[in-house]
Amino acid sequence: MSDEKLQNVLSSLSQTTSRLGSLPPGRPAPDSTYVKLNTNENPFPLPKVVMEDAVAALERQYLYPEEDNLGLRVAAATAYGLNKDQVIAGNGSSELLGLVYKAFLAPGDSVAMMSPGFSFNRKLAALQGARFLEIEWKDPHSLPTEELLFGPAKDAKFLVIANPNNPTGTFAPIASIERFLARSDHLIVLDEAYVDFAPENGLRLVNRYPNLLLLRTFSKSYATAGIRVGFGFGHPELIGRLRNTQNVFNMNVIGHAVGISVLAHRAAYDENHRSIRHERERVGAALSRLGFSVMPSHANFLLARVPDEHGGKWWQDALEQQKILVAFFPERTLENCIRISIGTRADMDAFIAAATGIAERLNTDKSRGPDSKQDQAPLAGRDVRSSC
Ligand SMILES: Cc1ncc(COP(=O)(O)O)c(C=O)c1O
Incomplete structure (x- = not known):
């Protein structure tokens, strides 16, 4: 395709992707x-029984997976004490996060994230043509309720909080999140990707607060990042709207089987x-x-x-x-x-x-003095700040 033809095609398309640019070729x-x-x-292997269930699912490879991920949603609802209409399942929680942005944000809207946070959110906001507000999480051990209610995030359509947070690993007690949920009338997306390594979780809040959407993934704590299993828990109306925007047959038969098997054998982890x-x-x-x-x-x-x-x-x-x-x-x-x-x-x-x-x-190089080889390594001498 000639350059001119390519430019004609690109300019005829939505400008959303031109704001993001195209992905560089990437390394092998x-x-x-x-x-x-x-x-x-x-990086641990699956428990034997989960692996057997995964292999058995391969024999159903010629069938479409179950519609609306029903069996997996019922299994998750049972395991977590919810009802199936409060559960959506997806290819990891990143698919569900993407659905939330697609379903609940229009161009020109704003969305907020506690920062530093999971950077994929920034990209999802850009894809919707939304304004992305990063709210500095100064004391990561509690949520700044007043600042969130009355500061720049007050008009955001929703706020994303990862707890434990990525990339800091810090954890805010659930009580501080509950205080904010009780006072806010905005949607809070509580991303609990790492919660199985934390002292407590926000599951008990799902039945109490219709403004909460809780996201979970099996990628981190159940060793299935390559199989892609994630969940969203929330009010049936929110969950129903998300399910209605989801791709048909989004998951596959192996994801269903592994998800159901992990739910039945969580103690094996x-x-x-x-x-x-x-x-x-x-x-x-x-x-x-x-x-x-x-x-x-x-x-x-x-x-x-x-x-x-x-x-x-x-x-x-x-x-x-x-x-x-x-x-x-x-x-x-x-x-x-x-x-x-x-x-x-x-x-x-x-x-x-x-x-x-x-x-x-x-x-060793430092003790030899400034001319030593390692001190002249690629990025030496750059502007260094003490923050992390
Ligand atoms: C905070 C957070 N949320 C969500 C995800 C997405 O995980 P997955 O799509 O594998 O479920 C990640 C992955 O790194 C993450 O760090």
């Missing part, structure tokens, strides 16, 4: 020799969750010894401020050279941080060894 997927600690997956909490503490302590400043986390990851002037991107690159992938966020408040997902003990041993090696080399 890392091979299995990398330790992948950058997207908060749960107790050891998995215990191990992740244990490794989280172990890695946090090791990072503190290396001079990192680590946020106390209630999720399956840690956000850590790097110990030197090199910044988060430098550390991400240095770790990648050792075949360890961690996350970096370019936002000003996070540029000195890296986020490390918590994997198996072996994964975390590899991470600690690589981080220790890098820190030791930096210390």
Whole structure:
């Protein structure tokens, strides 16, 4: 296709996607020799019984999956003490988050998120042509009710709160969220992607507050990120409107079978969750010894401020050279941080060894003086802020 023809086609289309631009080509997927600690997956195998149910579902591959995800919704409703009309199921909670933006926002509306937060929300707002307000979460251990009720977010169509939050891992007590729900007449989307690693959850609020939409995913705590199972819980009217905007046959037969099986065997994950909490503490302590400043986390990851002037991107690159992938966020408040997902003990041993090696080399180079090789590493000398 000629350039001119391409420009004609693009300009004839909605300008929404031109605001976002097109995705860059992307890098090849890392091979299995990398330790992948950058997207908060749960790297343990499925319990045997869940795996058997997944394999059995393959024999129904020629059928469309059940309409409206009914069996999965009934199973989730039963497991969580709700009624099926209070439950929507989707391909991970990111599909459901996308539906919320599509169903409840028009161009020119505004939407708010506690910040720093899950950056996918920014993209979803842009896709709707909506204004995206980031409300700084100064004290992440409680919700700033007055500021939310009377500040810039007061006219937002809905507010997104991730609890535990990503990328900080911090957790606000449910009582502080309930206080806000009770006073606000706006929709609150409470994203509990990481809640199985936290001390309490907001499920009991679903029957009390029609302005609450609770999102859950099995990607993080039930090791099914590649199968895509997520839920939304809320008032039947809200849920019904979302179900009505959902793609027909959105999930597949394996997602249904795995979701139902996980719901029936949640106790089989107790050891998995215990191990992740244990490794989280172990890695946090090791990072503190290396001079990192680590946020106390209630999720399956840690956000850590790097110990030197090199910044988060430098550390991400240095770790990648050792075949360890961690996350970096370019936002000003996070540029000195890296986020490390918590994997198996072996994964975390590899991470600690690589981080220790890098820190030791930096210390050696520092003691040799400013001309040493490592001090001239790619991002040395950039503007460094103390925030994380
Ligand atoms: C806060 C938060 N919400 C939602 C999701 C989406 O998870 P999934 O689409 O795998 O269910 C993520 C994934 O990283 C997340 O961090």
